[in-house]
Amino acid sequence: MIYLALAIVHGALVFGFTMRILLRDDLSPPARLAWFVVINLAPYFGVLIYFLFGEIDLGQKARKRHDEIFAMIRAHAAPYMGRCEDVNTLIDPLYRPAFLYGGSINGFYPMGGNRAELLEDAAAFATRLVADIDAAQTHVHVLYYIWLEDQTGTEVARALTRAAQRGVTCRAIADGLGSRGLIRSRLWKDMKVAGVDLAVAFPLDNPFLTMLTSRIDLRNHRKITVIDGHITYCGSQNSADPEFHIKPRYAPWVDIMMRFEGPVVAQNQLLFASDWMQARGEILDGIELKAQPVEGGFPAQVVGDGPTERRSATPQLFTTLIASARQEMILTTPYFVPDATVLDALIAAAHRGVRVGLVFPKKNDSWIVAAASRSYYRRLLEAGCVIHEFTGGLLHAKTLTIDGRVALIGSSNLDLRSFELNYENNILFQDETLTDEIRTRQASYIAQSEAVSSQEVAQWPFYVCIWNNAVATVGPIL
Structure with a gap:
């Protein structure tokens, strides 16, 4: 009788969770299949993992709150969000679909009159950021996924302290897990x-309750700084030293940061405001918004994404950008586990003659991601993509350049976490001079990398291929 009861419980668990997966129309077929594999090969472990991590849901209350916040922003700050129709006058016809798609995600469309500076390295970013905070007159807003008590993190915190003490309004958001x-x-x-x-953001005061009501790994991965409404920073660096003391064996973390001025600052300000209102549950009135264009500036727009936006918005944006490339596209990312649409877009671009360059870290802090990433190498190389593995540390910079004219920079990786789980922020812009500067930085990464050849991949031991492909099989749910 005991064995019969256990068999019934076992069957009920597998059947129940299988039915739940089949009932979900938000899952892609590969993700559904990956869950079937996990639950059937390791039923109890698979059921536990699905219960904890299987569903991307912040709850109806959070979604309703998000919709209310953005409805409020659109009602009161429409002049700072740009207009769909302006895409036709600001953006080259080849790239209009990408800018239009980016604007459809959360309503930020390109506005002209922006300028930006590509900062030399992590030290230059920290020095410039602290100087800007020390010079702030009215307010400073910062949001970081990871904020450490190292030199950079402490200097930023002390700069905020000094600013607050002299009467500047300072608001700071830190993610509950990344900055715990x-x-x-x-x-x-x-x-x-x-x-x-x-x-x-997403506090972990009661992690068990979080696991029961949502997902503990739903995080705010954004890195936003807005100063006096006329300066904003965007890029991949957290408030942390490149030595990254919580994972020193992979150091240095190699990041990229840009300092923007112009109307795009107001859009980043509004994105910060949405996060503040979500985290604090209060209306953020009276924030300073400016849309003062810089003479001769370029068009740019903020692209924010997260689990309360529509599903697959980020991979669809990348796919649209890749499809717009005519001569060259170069992508750098530390975490490369693309969905089928992005992978196929890269392969299609290479087949139609676009020079596709991909730069990933040789030594990744996630062995799972490293294995899944390499499972795609053979197809990419056979299509004509050029893959480089960076050897100068953990390449954490997230960049995409298209034809030396359009660039995307920010916090989004090319993996499921950025596609479906994390709140991310990026800036998409069209400017040849600035894109060329990023392209030069990408070239410096390639100079510190090892090229991966088809012959090398073909010589990988069979057990390496089996391992990479086995991990990739569950890639859609990583």
Whole structure:
């Protein structure tokens, strides 16, 4: 009787979760198949993993709150969000579909009159950021996924403290998981005592309740800084040193950051405001918005995505951008586990004669991602893509350049986490001079990389291929 009861429970669990997966029309066929494999090969482990991580859902309350926040933003800040019709006058016809698609995600369309500076390295970013905070007159808004108590993190925190003490309105958001050490630290308390208004995105005060009601790995991965409404920073660097002391064996973390001025600052300001209102549950009135164009500036738009936006918005944006390339596209990302649409877009671009360059870190801090990434190498190389593996540390820069004219920079990786789980922020712009600067930076990454050849991949031991492909089989649910 005991064995019969156990068999019934076993069958009920597998059948119940299989039916749940089949009932979900938001899953792609590969993701559905991956869950079937996990649940049938390791039923109890698979059911537990599905229960904890299987569904991307913040709940109806969070989605309703998100919709209300953006409806409020659109009602009161429409002049700062750009207009769909302006795409036809600001953007080259080849790239209009990508800018239109980016605008459809959360309503930010390109506005002209922006300028930007590509910062030399992590040290230059930290120095410039602290100087800008020290010079702030009215307000400073910052949001980081990872904020450490190292030199960079401490300098930023102390700059905010100094600004708050002289009367500048300072608001800071840190992710509850990525910045969990800082949130419990004396430094965080000192900022609060000094008058910095603090918020935690997706706090982990009760992780068990979080696991029961949502997913513990739904995070705010954004990196946003807005100063006095006329300066914003965008890129891949968290508030942390490149030595990245929580994972020092992969250091240095190699990031890319840009400092923007112009109307795109107001869009980043609005994206920060949406996160603030979501995290604090309060209306953020009176934030300073400026749309002062810079003479001769270029068109740019903010692209924000997250689990409360429509599904697959980010991979569809990448696919549209890749499809717009005519001569060359170069992509750098630390985490490459694309969905089928992005993978096929890369392969199709190479087949139609576009020079497709892909740069990934040789040594990845995620062995799962590393294996899944390499499972795609053979198809990409056979299509004519050029793959380089960066050897100078963990290449954390997320960049995409198209034809030396259009670029995307920000926080999004090419993996499921960025596609479906994380809140991300990017800036998409059209400017030959600035895109060429990013292209030069990408070339410097390639100069510190090893080229991967089809012959090398063909000589991988059979067990390496089996391992890579086995991991990739569950790639859609990683």
